[in-house]
Structure formats: structure tokens, C-alpha cells
Amino acid sequence: LHDLYHCHTCKMVDGVGxxxxxxxxxxxxxxxxxxxxxxxxxxxxxxxxxxxPCNEDYLAVCGLKVRTPASFK
Structure with missing residues (x-):
């Protein structure tokens, strides 16, 4: 079991997250x-x-660039 988040910037809501x-x-x-x-x-x-890297379907929506855990703050 895990926490699920929605990303409104990428329109990842309503059944996706x-x-x-x-x-x-x-x-x-x-x-x-x-x-x-x-x-x-x-x-x-x-x-x-x-x-x-992130699912290409969502990359097209918001132009995400994958960050490494070293960039966590």
C-alpha cells in the first residue's frame, strides 16, 4: 500500500496519479x-x-524533466 497523489499541472486526476x-x-x-x-x-x-523517465503521454502535456533524488530538498 502506498500514498497516491494527483498532479493538477499535468492533468493527472480522475483515476490517474x-x-x-x-x-x-x-x-x-x-x-x-x-x-x-x-x-x-x-x-x-x-x-x-x-x-x-516519466510516461511519455504525460511528458507531452507538461514537458517534465526527470530529477534525481539528489535534488530532493
Whole structure:
């Protein structure tokens, strides 16, 4: 079970969302809201080591650049 967040900047709401790592890495500085705690599939796809960049469907929406965990503040 994990926390699920919606990214309003990328229009990732209504049945789609991101995990905590993706919210901090790919969606840093975006308009994020907490959705729920439960079982879900992350629709973004970033990994803690910075590999596997975000789902290309969402990259087209907001032009995200993957950030590494070293940039967490």
C-alpha cells in the first residue's frame, strides 16, 4: 500500500496519479494534492535512481524533466 497523489499541472486526476517518489522527483514544483493511501499503479514511472523517465503521454502535456533524488530538498 502506498500514498497516491494527483498532479493538477499535468492533468493527472480522475483515476490517474503518481506515487510519492514521482511526486518529489518528476512533479517537483507542480500543483500536487494528496488523493489516498491504498493499492494503485503509478502512472508516471520514475525510479528512485532517476532511471525510467516519466510516461511519455504525460511528458507531452507538461514537458517534465526527470530529477534525481539528489535534488530532493
Amino acid at each position: 503518481v506515487c510519492t517518489v514521482c511526486a518529489k522527483v518528476c512533479h517537483k514544483d507542480h500543483e500536487i494534492s494528496y488523493a489516498k493511501y491504498g493499492s494503485f499503479f503509478c502512472d508516471c514511472g520514475a525510479k528512485e535512481d532517476g532511471s525510467n
